[in-house]
Amino acid sequence: MSDRANRCGANCDRMVHACRAIPSASLTPVPCWRYTLVSQCRTAKSLGQLGVIYNFRHDRDRTAEIAARIEADHEVSQGWGGGEANLDIREKGFVDATRECYELNTTRIPTNLSRIGDLKDGDLLVMPHMPKQGCVSIHVVDGSFPECYRYEPEDVTHQNHRVMVRQSFGMGGEISARHVTLAEYHAQLRWLRLPVLPIPQYGAEFETIVRRMEVDATAEFRPSALDEFLLGVAVELEKLFIKRVRGISASGGDISFEKLCERLLTANGYRVERRNQYDGVGGDVDLVCKRMRGNTSIFETGEVTLFVQVKKHGDMSDAEGVKQVVAMQRAQPDADGCVMSSADGFTAEACSLAKRHGIALLGKRDIFQLAMQVLADLFEQ
Known part of the structure; x- marks a missing residue:
C-alpha cells in the first residue's frame, strides 16, 4: 500500500x-x-x-x-x-x-x-x-x-x-x-x-x-421526477420575475407595479372603475374594481366591488395597507378587500388583521403565478 x-x-x-x-x-x-x-x-x-x-x-x-x-x-x-x-x-x-x-x-x-x-x-x-x-x-x-x-x-x-x-x-x-x-x-x-x-x-x-x-x-x-425539475425552473423564473418587478416604478407610466396589478386583475374578470380613492378618515385604496358575480356563478347576480391596495415592497409588507382597506370598507361593508404586494411576505400583524376582516393578501408568489397566466395568454396571441 x-x-x-x-x-x-x-x-x-x-x-x-x-x-x-x-x-x-x-x-x-x-x-x-x-x-x-x-x-x-x-x-x-x-x-x-x-x-x-x-x-x-x-x-x-x-x-x-x-x-x-x-x-x-x-x-x-x-x-x-x-x-x-x-x-x-x-x-x-x-x-x-x-x-x-x-x-x-x-x-x-x-x-x-x-x-x-x-x-x-x-x-x-x-x-x-x-x-x-x-x-x-x-x-x-x-x-x-x-x-x-x-x-x-x-x-x-x-x-x-x-x-x-x-x-x-x-x-x-x-x-x-x-x-x-x-x-x-x-x-x-x-x-x-x-x-x-x-x-x-x-x-x-x-x-x-x-x-x-x-x-x-x-x-x-x-x-x-419531472415535477421536481419543473418546480426548479419555476423557482428560477420567480426569482427573475420578482427581481425585474422590484426594479420598476411603484406607480406612474405604463411600466409600473401598479399597472401590473391592474393587468392581473383585468385578466381575472375585473374592470378598474377608479384609481387612488380616499375617504378622508384613513381609508385609502389604489384601485376600485368591479366584477359581475355571474362570471363565476349563474346563481349570483349583480356586481361585486373590490378595494385594492398596491404595495411595492422588497422584504415584508406591514399592516398599513390592510388598515387602509379596512377603513374603506366601513362605508361599503359588502365590498371585498385585497392587498397586492411584491414583498416576500406579510407581517404577523398584517396577517392577523387581514384574517379578521376577510382581506386577501397576495404576495410575490401569488403575483408571479397570476403573471404566468397572463404570459401564457400573450404567447397564444
Whole structure:
C-alpha cells in the first residue's frame, strides 16, 4: 500500500476514536464508502476553496478496479497510458508518442490528456458513471501538477496515468446524474467525449453538491421526477420575475407595479372603475374594481366591488395597507378587500388583521403565478 494510503488509514483510525467519544444517538449509519471517503479525508484537510472543474472520463470496462484504487490509494486513473510503453505526460514528445502508440489519426486525444498538466490543488474531477452506471462521483485534486500526478509503469490495463485526490464524494452511489441539479449536465454528457474536459458552465451545480455533502454525510441526490425539475425552473423564473418587478416604478407610466396589478386583475374578470380613492378618515385604496358575480356563478347576480391596495415592497409588507382597506370598507361593508404586494411576505400583524376582516393578501408568489397566466395568454396571441 502507498504512503498516501497509509496516511489516510491513520487518519481513519483517528476518526474512529473520535467518533467513539460521540454518543451513539447522534450518529447516523451511512454506507462505508461515504464514511471513508468523505468524513475521514476531510479531517486531514478541509475542502476549502474549489478550483477548476473537469469532466474526467474513465474506461468503463475497468470501473470496479478504478473504484477500488480510489478507495485504497486515493488515486483516480486515466487511460491511454501506453501499458508497458512509457507515455508519462511529463516527458517531452508525449503527444506524438501517444498518437503513434495507439495509431491515432490525430493528436486530439493526447493533446487533451495534456490538460492533466494544468491541474491545481482543489480542482474538481467529475467522473460520470462512477461508481456505477447513471451515477456521478466528484473528486478533489490533492496538490498541483506535477505533485498530484503519478505514472504507473507497465500497467497492462493502460491505466498508467494516476491523479492524487484528497477527497471523494458519491462513491457510494449517492449522486445520480438524473438529479434535478445536474439535469443540464446530464443532457450534454454524451457530447463530453474527451478524457479531461473543463466544464466551468456546471461549476455552480457541482459545488452545490459537494458543499452539501461536506456538511451532511447522509446527503443523497437521487433521480428526480419531472415535477421536481419543473418546480426548479419555476423557482428560477420567480426569482427573475420578482427581481425585474422590484426594479420598476411603484406607480406612474405604463411600466409600473401598479399597472401590473391592474393587468392581473383585468385578466381575472375585473374592470378598474377608479384609481387612488380616499375617504378622508384613513381609508385609502389604489384601485376600485368591479366584477359581475355571474362570471363565476349563474346563481349570483349583480356586481361585486373590490378595494385594492398596491404595495411595492422588497422584504415584508406591514399592516398599513390592510388598515387602509379596512377603513374603506366601513362605508361599503359588502365590498371585498385585497392587498397586492411584491414583498416576500406579510407581517404577523398584517396577517392577523387581514384574517379578521376577510382581506386577501397576495404576495410575490401569488403575483408571479397570476403573471404566468397572463404570459401564457400573450404567447397564444
